[in-house]
Amino acid sequence: MLDSITPLLTDPAAWAALVTLVVMEVVLGIDNLIFISILSNKLPPEHRQRTRRIGIGLALIMRLGLLATIGWIVGLTAPVFDLGIHGETFDTAFSWRDLILIAGGLFLVWKATKEIHHAVDTTPSNDHLLEKDKKDVVINNVGSAIVQIILLDLVFSIDSILTAVGMTDHVPIMMVAVIIAVIAMLVASDPLANFIDKNPTVVMLALGFLLMIGAVLIADGFGVHVPKGYIYAAMAFSALVEGLNMMSRNARMKKDAAEAAIADKGADI
Template sequence: MMEGLMALTSEPAAWIALATLVVMEVVLGIDNLIFISILSNKLPEGQRIKARRIGIGLALVLRLMLLASIAWIVQLTQPVFSAFDHPFSWRDMILIAGGLFLVWKATKEIHHTIDPRPNDDMFATKAVGMTFTAAISQIILLDLVFSIDSIITAVGMTDNVAIMVIAVVTAVSVMLFAATPLADFIGRNPSIVMLALSFLMLIGTTLIAEGFGAHVPKGYVYAAMAFSALVETLNIVARRRQAKASAA
Protein backbone atom coordinates (compact mmCIF):
# COMPACT_ATOMS: atom_id res chain seq x y z
CA MET A 1 0.00 0.00 0.00
CA MET A 2 2.79 2.45 0.95
CA GLU A 3 4.71 1.53 -2.19
CA GLY A 4 1.65 2.41 -4.23
CA LEU A 5 1.36 5.81 -2.53
CA MET A 6 5.07 6.47 -3.13
CA ALA A 7 4.55 5.66 -6.82
CA LEU A 8 2.01 8.48 -7.01
CA THR A 9 4.65 10.95 -5.84
CA SER A 10 7.36 9.81 -8.23
CA GLU A 11 5.81 8.22 -11.32
CA PRO A 12 3.73 10.26 -13.80
CA ALA A 13 2.33 7.00 -15.20
CA ALA A 14 0.75 6.28 -11.82
CA TRP A 15 -1.18 9.57 -11.99
CA ILE A 16 -2.39 8.72 -15.49
CA ALA A 17 -3.52 5.31 -14.25
CA LEU A 18 -5.29 6.94 -11.29
CA ALA A 19 -7.11 9.50 -13.46
CA THR A 20 -8.18 6.81 -15.94
CA LEU A 21 -9.40 4.50 -13.19
CA VAL A 22 -11.30 7.29 -11.40
CA VAL A 23 -13.17 8.13 -14.61
CA MET A 24 -13.90 4.45 -15.20
CA GLU A 25 -15.16 3.91 -11.65
CA VAL A 26 -17.35 7.01 -11.80
CA VAL A 27 -18.90 5.83 -15.08
CA LEU A 28 -19.50 2.34 -13.68
CA GLY A 29 -21.02 3.92 -10.58
CA ILE A 30 -23.73 5.61 -12.68
CA ASP A 31 -25.56 2.28 -13.01
CA ASN A 32 -25.50 1.80 -9.24
CA LEU A 33 -26.61 5.39 -8.63
CA ILE A 34 -29.58 5.24 -11.02
CA PHE A 35 -30.87 2.10 -9.30
CA ILE A 36 -30.47 3.62 -5.82
CA SER A 37 -32.19 6.85 -6.95
CA ILE A 38 -35.20 5.05 -8.40
CA LEU A 39 -35.66 2.82 -5.35
CA SER A 40 -35.20 5.63 -2.83
CA ASN A 41 -37.78 7.79 -4.63
CA LYS A 42 -40.41 5.12 -3.92
CA LEU A 43 -39.95 5.65 -0.17
CA PRO A 44 -41.58 8.32 2.01
CA GLU A 45 -39.81 11.68 1.89
CA GLY A 46 -38.22 11.30 5.32
CA GLN A 47 -36.58 7.97 4.45
CA ARG A 48 -35.14 8.76 1.03
CA ILE A 49 -31.89 10.45 2.05
CA LYS A 50 -31.27 7.75 4.66
CA ALA A 51 -31.78 5.00 2.08
CA ARG A 52 -29.42 6.70 -0.38
CA ARG A 53 -26.71 7.13 2.23
CA ILE A 54 -27.06 3.53 3.38
CA GLY A 55 -26.99 2.27 -0.20
CA ILE A 56 -23.95 4.31 -1.21
CA GLY A 57 -22.18 3.59 2.09
CA LEU A 58 -22.69 -0.13 1.54
CA ALA A 59 -21.35 0.25 -2.00
CA LEU A 60 -18.15 1.76 -0.57
CA VAL A 61 -17.82 -0.90 2.15
CA LEU A 62 -18.35 -3.74 -0.33
CA ARG A 63 -15.81 -2.31 -2.77
CA LEU A 64 -13.17 -1.86 -0.06
CA MET A 65 -13.83 -5.36 1.28
CA LEU A 66 -13.44 -6.79 -2.20
CA LEU A 67 -10.22 -4.82 -2.68
CA ALA A 68 -8.92 -6.35 0.55
CA SER A 69 -9.48 -9.81 -0.94
CA ILE A 70 -8.09 -9.30 -4.44
CA ALA A 71 -6.75 -12.86 -4.59
CA TRP A 72 -10.30 -14.17 -4.11
CA ILE A 73 -11.67 -11.68 -6.64
CA VAL A 74 -9.20 -12.89 -9.28
CA GLN A 75 -10.37 -16.46 -8.67
CA LEU A 76 -13.93 -15.42 -9.52
CA THR A 77 -12.89 -15.16 -13.15
CA GLN A 78 -11.69 -18.79 -13.26
CA PRO A 79 -14.07 -21.22 -15.08
CA VAL A 80 -16.26 -23.32 -12.77
CA PHE A 81 -18.19 -25.34 -15.37
CA SER A 82 -18.94 -25.33 -19.08
CA ALA A 83 -22.27 -25.30 -20.87
CA PHE A 84 -23.02 -24.91 -24.58
CA ASP A 85 -19.26 -24.87 -25.22
CA HIS A 86 -18.85 -21.80 -23.00
CA PRO A 87 -16.96 -21.83 -19.66
CA PHE A 88 -18.80 -20.06 -16.84
CA SER A 89 -17.04 -18.47 -13.87
CA TRP A 90 -18.53 -17.23 -10.61
CA ARG A 91 -18.30 -13.70 -12.01
CA ASP A 92 -20.34 -14.75 -15.05
CA MET A 93 -23.04 -16.30 -12.88
CA ILE A 94 -23.18 -13.25 -10.61
CA LEU A 95 -23.50 -10.94 -13.61
CA ILE A 96 -26.25 -13.09 -15.14
CA ALA A 97 -28.18 -13.22 -11.85
CA GLY A 98 -27.78 -9.47 -11.33
CA GLY A 99 -28.78 -8.74 -14.92
CA LEU A 100 -31.90 -10.89 -14.67
CA PHE A 101 -32.84 -9.14 -11.43
CA LEU A 102 -32.38 -5.71 -13.04
CA VAL A 103 -34.49 -6.65 -16.07
CA TRP A 104 -37.21 -8.07 -13.81
CA LYS A 105 -37.17 -5.06 -11.51
CA ALA A 106 -37.20 -2.52 -14.34
CA THR A 107 -40.01 -4.38 -16.14
CA LYS A 108 -42.06 -4.49 -12.93
CA GLU A 109 -41.52 -0.77 -12.27
CA ILE A 110 -42.39 0.15 -15.87
CA HIS A 111 -45.62 -1.85 -15.61
CA HIS A 112 -46.44 -0.18 -12.29
CA THR A 113 -45.73 3.27 -13.77
CA ILE A 114 -47.93 2.67 -16.81
CA ASP A 115 -50.71 0.82 -14.98
CA PRO A 116 -50.58 1.68 -11.24
CA ARG A 117 -52.72 -0.31 -8.87
CA PRO A 118 -55.84 1.64 -7.87
CA ASN A 119 -55.71 1.12 -4.10
CA ASP A 120 -52.06 1.69 -3.26
CA ASP A 121 -52.84 4.09 -0.39
CA MET A 122 -55.14 1.74 1.51
CA PHE A 123 -52.29 -0.03 3.26
CA ALA A 124 -49.72 2.81 3.19
CA THR A 125 -48.77 2.48 6.87
CA LYS A 126 -48.02 -1.20 6.57
CA ALA A 127 -46.19 -0.83 3.25
CA VAL A 128 -43.72 1.85 4.41
CA GLY A 129 -41.62 -0.40 6.66
CA MET A 130 -41.71 -3.28 4.20
CA THR A 131 -40.85 -0.98 1.34
CA PHE A 132 -37.83 0.45 3.16
CA THR A 133 -36.59 -3.03 4.09
CA ALA A 134 -37.17 -4.31 0.56
CA ALA A 135 -35.44 -1.25 -0.92
CA ILE A 136 -32.33 -1.72 1.24
CA SER A 137 -32.27 -5.47 0.49
CA GLN A 138 -32.43 -4.84 -3.26
CA ILE A 139 -29.81 -2.11 -3.03
CA ILE A 140 -27.46 -4.51 -1.18
CA LEU A 141 -27.98 -7.16 -3.87
CA LEU A 142 -27.21 -4.81 -6.74
CA ASP A 143 -24.37 -3.14 -4.79
CA LEU A 144 -22.70 -6.56 -4.67
CA VAL A 145 -23.10 -7.13 -8.41
CA PHE A 146 -21.87 -3.67 -9.38
CA SER A 147 -19.04 -3.80 -6.83
CA ILE A 148 -17.68 -7.09 -8.18
CA ASP A 149 -17.81 -5.74 -11.73
CA SER A 150 -16.16 -2.50 -10.59
CA ILE A 151 -13.31 -4.17 -8.72
CA ILE A 152 -12.60 -6.72 -11.44
CA THR A 153 -12.39 -3.79 -13.89
CA ALA A 154 -9.97 -2.02 -11.53
CA VAL A 155 -7.81 -5.12 -11.14
CA GLY A 156 -7.64 -5.42 -14.93
CA MET A 157 -6.38 -1.84 -15.27
CA THR A 158 -3.70 -1.67 -12.55
CA ASP A 159 -2.00 -3.78 -9.90
CA ASN A 160 -1.45 -0.80 -7.58
CA VAL A 161 -3.81 -1.29 -4.63
CA ALA A 162 -3.39 2.30 -3.44
CA ILE A 163 -4.55 3.62 -6.81
CA MET A 164 -7.56 1.28 -6.73
CA VAL A 165 -8.54 2.41 -3.21
CA ILE A 166 -8.24 6.11 -4.08
CA ALA A 167 -10.23 5.61 -7.29
CA VAL A 168 -13.00 3.69 -5.52
CA VAL A 169 -13.29 6.20 -2.66
CA THR A 170 -13.35 9.10 -5.16
CA ALA A 171 -16.03 7.45 -7.31
CA VAL A 172 -18.24 6.64 -4.32
CA SER A 173 -17.79 10.22 -3.03
CA VAL A 174 -19.05 11.49 -6.39
CA MET A 175 -22.01 9.11 -6.10
CA LEU A 176 -22.79 10.46 -2.62
CA PHE A 177 -22.61 14.06 -3.84
CA ALA A 178 -24.76 13.39 -6.92
CA ALA A 179 -27.33 11.07 -5.33
CA THR A 180 -29.83 13.61 -4.03
CA PRO A 181 -29.72 15.99 -7.05
CA LEU A 182 -30.16 13.03 -9.42
CA ALA A 183 -33.01 11.53 -7.37
CA ASP A 184 -34.75 14.92 -7.10
CA PHE A 185 -34.39 15.51 -10.84
CA ILE A 186 -35.87 12.07 -11.57
CA GLY A 187 -38.68 12.73 -9.12
CA ARG A 188 -39.59 16.11 -10.66
CA ASN A 189 -39.71 14.75 -14.20
CA PRO A 190 -41.94 11.68 -14.67
CA SER A 191 -40.65 11.07 -18.19
CA ILE A 192 -37.12 10.76 -16.76
CA VAL A 193 -38.36 7.89 -14.57
CA MET A 194 -39.30 5.89 -17.65
CA LEU A 195 -35.98 6.75 -19.29
CA ALA A 196 -34.06 5.68 -16.17
CA LEU A 197 -35.98 2.40 -16.01
CA SER A 198 -35.13 1.84 -19.67
CA PHE A 199 -31.49 2.42 -18.77
CA LEU A 200 -31.77 -0.25 -16.06
CA MET A 201 -33.18 -2.70 -18.61
CA LEU A 202 -30.30 -1.89 -20.95
CA ILE A 203 -27.76 -2.32 -18.14
CA GLY A 204 -29.39 -5.60 -17.06
CA THR A 205 -29.31 -6.95 -20.62
CA THR A 206 -25.66 -5.93 -20.91
CA LEU A 207 -24.80 -7.76 -17.67
CA ILE A 208 -26.52 -10.91 -18.94
CA ALA A 209 -24.65 -10.69 -22.25
CA GLU A 210 -21.34 -10.21 -20.41
CA GLY A 211 -22.14 -13.24 -18.25
CA PHE A 212 -22.65 -15.37 -21.37
CA GLY A 213 -19.31 -14.21 -22.78
CA ALA A 214 -20.56 -11.61 -25.27
CA HIS A 215 -18.42 -8.54 -24.64
CA VAL A 216 -20.40 -5.33 -25.00
CA PRO A 217 -18.17 -2.22 -25.21
CA LYS A 218 -19.16 0.02 -22.31
CA GLY A 219 -18.50 3.11 -24.42
CA TYR A 220 -21.35 2.24 -26.79
CA VAL A 221 -23.76 1.62 -23.92
CA TYR A 222 -22.98 4.86 -22.09
CA ALA A 223 -22.91 6.86 -25.34
CA ALA A 224 -26.44 5.62 -26.11
CA MET A 225 -27.56 6.48 -22.57
CA ALA A 226 -26.01 9.95 -22.79
CA PHE A 227 -27.65 10.63 -26.16
CA SER A 228 -31.05 9.52 -24.85
CA ALA A 229 -30.63 11.68 -21.74
CA LEU A 230 -29.69 14.68 -23.92
CA VAL A 231 -32.77 14.24 -26.13
CA GLU A 232 -35.03 13.96 -23.06
CA THR A 233 -33.42 17.05 -21.53
CA LEU A 234 -34.19 19.00 -24.70
CA ASN A 235 -37.79 17.74 -24.52
CA ILE A 236 -38.07 18.93 -20.91
CA VAL A 237 -36.71 22.36 -21.81
CA ALA A 238 -39.13 22.59 -24.76
CA ARG A 239 -42.11 21.62 -22.58
CA ARG A 240 -41.20 24.20 -19.93
CA ARG A 241 -40.88 26.98 -22.51
CA GLN A 242 -44.21 26.03 -24.03
CA ALA A 243 -45.81 26.08 -20.57
CA LYS A 244 -44.36 29.55 -19.86
CA ALA A 245 -45.53 30.81 -23.25
CA SER A 246 -49.03 29.47 -22.59
CA ALA A 247 -49.14 31.04 -19.12
CA ALA A 248 -48.06 34.40 -20.53
Protein backbone atom coordinates (compact mmCIF):
# COMPACT_ATOMS: atom_id res chain seq x y z
CA MET A 1 0.00 0.00 0.00
CA LEU A 2 2.78 2.43 0.95
CA ASP A 3 4.63 1.55 -2.27
CA SER A 4 1.61 2.76 -4.27
CA ILE A 5 1.16 5.97 -2.25
CA THR A 6 4.79 7.15 -2.08
CA PRO A 7 5.16 7.93 -5.83
CA LEU A 8 1.98 10.02 -5.66
CA LEU A 9 3.53 12.35 -3.06
CA THR A 10 6.07 13.62 -5.59
CA ASP A 11 3.72 13.71 -8.58
CA PRO A 12 2.38 17.24 -9.36
CA ALA A 13 -0.46 15.74 -11.39
CA ALA A 14 -1.57 13.75 -8.34
CA TRP A 15 -1.62 16.89 -6.18
CA ALA A 16 -3.58 18.77 -8.85
CA ALA A 17 -6.08 15.90 -9.01
CA LEU A 18 -6.36 15.92 -5.20
CA VAL A 19 -7.11 19.66 -5.05
CA THR A 20 -9.66 19.36 -7.86
CA LEU A 21 -11.35 16.38 -6.20
CA VAL A 22 -11.50 18.14 -2.82
CA VAL A 23 -13.20 21.17 -4.39
CA MET A 24 -15.59 18.93 -6.30
CA GLU A 25 -16.45 16.85 -3.22
CA VAL A 26 -17.06 19.98 -1.14
CA VAL A 27 -19.33 21.48 -3.82
CA LEU A 28 -21.26 18.24 -4.25
CA GLY A 29 -21.48 17.93 -0.46
CA ILE A 30 -23.38 21.23 -0.19
CA ASP A 31 -26.58 19.50 -1.32
CA ASN A 32 -26.14 16.81 1.31
CA LEU A 33 -25.29 19.34 4.01
CA ILE A 34 -28.41 21.42 3.32
CA PHE A 35 -30.57 18.31 3.61
CA ILE A 36 -28.89 17.24 6.87
CA SER A 37 -29.26 20.77 8.31
CA ILE A 38 -32.98 21.01 7.52
CA LEU A 39 -33.66 17.50 8.77
CA SER A 40 -31.71 17.89 12.02
CA ASN A 41 -33.33 21.27 12.75
CA LYS A 42 -36.68 19.48 13.00
CA LEU A 43 -35.38 17.72 16.14
CA PRO A 44 -35.19 19.12 19.69
CA PRO A 45 -32.05 21.29 20.16
CA GLU A 46 -30.29 18.74 22.37
CA HIS A 47 -30.42 16.09 19.62
CA ARG A 48 -29.45 18.20 16.61
CA GLN A 49 -25.66 18.29 16.80
CA ARG A 50 -25.39 14.59 17.61
CA THR A 51 -27.67 13.66 14.70
CA ARG A 52 -25.67 15.83 12.28
CA ARG A 53 -22.38 14.31 13.39
CA ILE A 54 -23.73 10.78 13.17
CA GLY A 55 -25.11 11.46 9.69
CA ILE A 56 -21.89 13.02 8.39
CA GLY A 57 -19.78 10.31 10.05
CA LEU A 58 -21.86 7.62 8.37
CA ALA A 59 -21.44 9.48 5.08
CA LEU A 60 -17.64 9.24 5.47
CA ILE A 61 -17.78 5.52 6.30
CA MET A 62 -20.13 4.88 3.38
CA ARG A 63 -17.98 6.75 0.86
CA LEU A 64 -14.78 5.05 1.98
CA GLY A 65 -16.54 1.70 1.82
CA LEU A 66 -17.80 2.43 -1.69
CA LEU A 67 -14.31 3.48 -2.78
CA ALA A 68 -12.99 0.15 -1.50
CA THR A 69 -15.41 -1.55 -3.92
CA ILE A 70 -14.74 0.82 -6.80
CA GLY A 71 -15.02 -1.93 -9.38
CA TRP A 72 -18.56 -2.69 -8.26
CA ILE A 73 -19.45 1.03 -8.30
CA VAL A 74 -18.22 1.43 -11.88
CA GLY A 75 -20.32 -1.58 -12.83
CA LEU A 76 -23.45 0.27 -11.73
CA THR A 77 -23.28 2.30 -14.94
CA ALA A 78 -23.93 -0.79 -17.10
CA PRO A 79 -27.53 -0.97 -18.41
CA VAL A 80 -29.74 -3.51 -16.62
CA PHE A 81 -32.85 -3.11 -18.81
CA ASP A 82 -33.97 -1.15 -21.84
CA LEU A 83 -37.49 0.04 -22.66
CA GLY A 84 -36.50 0.33 -26.31
CA ILE A 85 -37.34 4.03 -26.61
CA HIS A 86 -34.38 6.10 -27.79
CA GLY A 87 -34.21 9.70 -28.85
CA GLU A 88 -32.13 12.83 -28.78
CA THR A 89 -33.73 14.13 -25.57
CA PHE A 90 -33.57 11.05 -23.36
CA ASP A 91 -32.60 7.39 -23.33
CA THR A 92 -34.53 4.56 -21.67
CA ALA A 93 -31.62 2.15 -21.18
CA PHE A 94 -31.45 2.24 -17.38
CA SER A 95 -28.50 1.26 -15.19
CA TRP A 96 -28.49 0.76 -11.43
CA ARG A 97 -26.96 4.24 -11.12
CA ASP A 98 -29.88 5.71 -13.08
CA LEU A 99 -32.42 3.92 -10.88
CA ILE A 100 -30.66 5.08 -7.69
CA LEU A 101 -30.59 8.68 -8.93
CA ILE A 102 -34.29 8.57 -9.88
CA ALA A 103 -35.23 7.07 -6.49
CA GLY A 104 -33.08 9.63 -4.67
CA GLY A 105 -34.53 12.49 -6.70
CA LEU A 106 -38.10 11.37 -6.01
CA PHE A 107 -37.26 11.10 -2.30
CA LEU A 108 -35.81 14.63 -2.27
CA VAL A 109 -38.83 16.08 -4.10
CA TRP A 110 -41.20 14.30 -1.70
CA LYS A 111 -39.25 15.35 1.40
CA ALA A 112 -38.84 18.98 0.32
CA THR A 113 -42.54 19.23 -0.63
CA LYS A 114 -43.52 17.76 2.73
CA GLU A 115 -41.29 20.21 4.64
CA ILE A 116 -42.67 23.16 2.64
CA HIS A 117 -46.19 22.01 3.51
CA HIS A 118 -45.26 21.87 7.20
CA ALA A 119 -43.67 25.31 7.01
CA VAL A 120 -46.82 26.95 5.62
CA ASP A 121 -49.33 24.85 7.60
CA THR A 122 -50.87 26.81 10.47
CA THR A 123 -52.36 23.79 12.24
CA PRO A 124 -51.38 23.83 15.94
CA SER A 125 -48.79 21.30 17.03
CA ASN A 126 -49.64 18.37 19.32
CA ASP A 127 -48.87 20.13 22.58
CA HIS A 128 -51.30 17.88 24.40
CA LEU A 129 -49.00 14.84 24.15
CA LEU A 130 -47.95 13.30 27.44
CA GLU A 131 -44.28 13.60 28.44
CA LYS A 132 -43.66 9.88 27.83
CA ASP A 133 -45.26 10.12 24.40
CA LYS A 134 -43.06 13.14 23.57
CA LYS A 135 -39.93 11.18 24.49
CA ASP A 136 -41.02 8.29 22.27
CA VAL A 137 -41.66 10.70 19.39
CA VAL A 138 -38.18 12.25 19.83
CA ILE A 139 -36.51 8.83 19.79
CA ASN A 140 -38.44 7.83 16.69
CA ASN A 141 -37.66 11.13 14.97
CA VAL A 142 -33.92 10.85 15.65
CA GLY A 143 -33.91 7.31 14.25
CA SER A 144 -35.99 8.37 11.26
CA ALA A 145 -33.70 11.35 10.59
CA ILE A 146 -30.58 9.16 10.65
CA VAL A 147 -32.18 6.61 8.30
CA GLN A 148 -33.17 9.35 5.83
CA ILE A 149 -29.67 10.85 6.01
CA ILE A 150 -28.14 7.43 5.28
CA LEU A 151 -30.43 6.88 2.27
CA LEU A 152 -29.62 10.25 0.75
CA ASP A 153 -25.92 9.84 1.59
CA LEU A 154 -25.98 6.69 -0.54
CA VAL A 155 -27.35 8.58 -3.55
CA PHE A 156 -24.91 11.49 -3.28
CA SER A 157 -21.99 9.17 -2.49
CA ILE A 158 -22.46 7.04 -5.59
CA ASP A 159 -22.87 10.13 -7.77
CA SER A 160 -19.75 11.86 -6.40
CA ILE A 161 -17.60 8.72 -6.56
CA LEU A 162 -18.56 8.03 -10.17
CA THR A 163 -17.62 11.64 -10.95
CA ALA A 164 -14.30 11.17 -9.14
CA VAL A 165 -13.53 8.03 -11.13
CA GLY A 166 -13.55 10.09 -14.31
CA MET A 167 -10.95 12.47 -12.85
CA THR A 168 -8.32 10.08 -11.47
CA ASP A 169 -7.52 6.37 -11.35
CA HIS A 170 -5.80 6.52 -7.95
CA VAL A 171 -8.05 5.31 -5.14
CA PRO A 172 -5.79 6.76 -2.36
CA ILE A 173 -6.27 10.25 -3.86
CA MET A 174 -10.04 9.73 -3.89
CA MET A 175 -10.00 8.58 -0.25
CA VAL A 176 -7.95 11.57 0.92
CA ALA A 177 -10.23 13.95 -1.01
CA VAL A 178 -13.34 12.37 0.55
CA ILE A 179 -11.86 12.59 4.07
CA ILE A 180 -10.93 16.27 3.64
CA ALA A 181 -14.34 17.12 2.15
CA VAL A 182 -16.25 15.32 4.93
CA ILE A 183 -14.14 17.08 7.60
CA ALA A 184 -15.05 20.39 5.94
CA MET A 185 -18.74 19.37 6.02
CA LEU A 186 -18.41 18.47 9.70
CA VAL A 187 -16.91 21.88 10.52
CA ALA A 188 -19.54 23.76 8.50
CA SER A 189 -22.55 21.70 9.62
CA ASP A 190 -23.32 23.45 12.91
CA PRO A 191 -22.89 27.06 11.67
CA LEU A 192 -24.95 26.33 8.54
CA ALA A 193 -27.71 24.57 10.50
CA ASN A 194 -27.87 27.37 13.07
CA PHE A 195 -27.99 30.00 10.32
CA ILE A 196 -30.83 28.17 8.55
CA ASP A 197 -32.69 27.71 11.83
CA LYS A 198 -32.52 31.43 12.72
CA ASN A 199 -33.67 32.62 9.28
CA PRO A 200 -37.06 31.17 8.24
CA THR A 201 -36.82 32.62 4.72
CA VAL A 202 -33.51 30.79 4.25
CA VAL A 203 -35.28 27.54 5.18
CA MET A 204 -37.76 28.05 2.34
CA LEU A 205 -34.92 28.92 -0.04
CA ALA A 206 -33.00 25.78 1.00
CA LEU A 207 -36.11 23.65 0.48
CA GLY A 208 -36.42 25.18 -2.98
CA PHE A 209 -32.80 24.14 -3.62
CA LEU A 210 -33.65 20.57 -2.58
CA LEU A 211 -36.63 20.54 -4.96
CA MET A 212 -34.39 21.67 -7.80
CA ILE A 213 -31.67 19.15 -6.93
CA GLY A 214 -34.26 16.37 -6.76
CA ALA A 215 -35.57 17.30 -10.20
CA VAL A 216 -32.00 17.34 -11.57
CA LEU A 217 -31.32 13.88 -10.13
CA ILE A 218 -34.48 12.52 -11.75
CA ALA A 219 -33.55 14.11 -15.09
CA ASP A 220 -30.03 12.69 -14.81
CA GLY A 221 -31.49 9.24 -14.15
CA PHE A 222 -33.45 9.52 -17.40
CA GLY A 223 -30.32 10.53 -19.31
CA VAL A 224 -31.03 14.27 -19.44
CA HIS A 225 -27.78 15.72 -18.11
CA VAL A 226 -28.02 19.25 -16.70
CA PRO A 227 -24.57 20.84 -16.24
CA LYS A 228 -23.85 21.14 -12.51
CA GLY A 229 -22.36 24.59 -13.05
CA TYR A 230 -25.76 25.97 -14.04
CA ILE A 231 -27.35 24.53 -10.91
CA TYR A 232 -24.77 25.91 -8.50
CA ALA A 233 -24.73 29.27 -10.31
CA ALA A 234 -28.52 29.52 -9.82
CA MET A 235 -28.16 28.54 -6.16
CA ALA A 236 -25.41 31.12 -5.62
CA PHE A 237 -27.47 33.85 -7.31
CA SER A 238 -30.54 33.00 -5.20
CA ALA A 239 -28.42 32.99 -2.03
CA LEU A 240 -26.98 36.39 -2.99
CA VAL A 241 -30.45 37.87 -3.51
CA GLU A 242 -31.63 36.42 -0.19
CA GLY A 243 -28.53 37.87 1.50
CA LEU A 244 -29.40 41.31 0.15
CA ASN A 245 -32.98 40.89 1.38
CA MET A 246 -31.70 39.97 4.84
CA MET A 247 -29.42 43.02 4.92
CA SER A 248 -32.37 45.20 3.86
CA ARG A 249 -34.62 43.74 6.58
CA ASN A 250 -31.95 44.18 9.26
CA ALA A 251 -31.34 47.79 8.23
CA ARG A 252 -35.10 48.49 8.29
CA MET A 253 -35.45 46.87 11.74
CA LYS A 254 -32.56 48.95 13.12
CA LYS A 255 -34.10 52.10 11.67
CA ASP A 256 -37.51 51.28 13.17
CA ALA A 257 -35.91 50.52 16.54
CA ALA A 258 -33.99 53.82 16.49
CA GLU A 259 -37.14 55.77 15.59
CA ALA A 260 -39.08 54.00 18.34
CA ALA A 261 -36.35 54.85 20.87
CA ILE A 262 -36.43 58.52 19.82
CA ALA A 263 -40.24 58.53 20.09
CA ASP A 264 -40.07 57.03 23.60
CA LYS A 265 -37.60 59.70 24.73
CA GLY A 266 -39.83 62.42 23.31
CA ALA A 267 -42.85 60.98 25.16
CA ASP A 268 -40.89 60.92 28.45
CA ILE A 269 -39.99 64.60 28.06
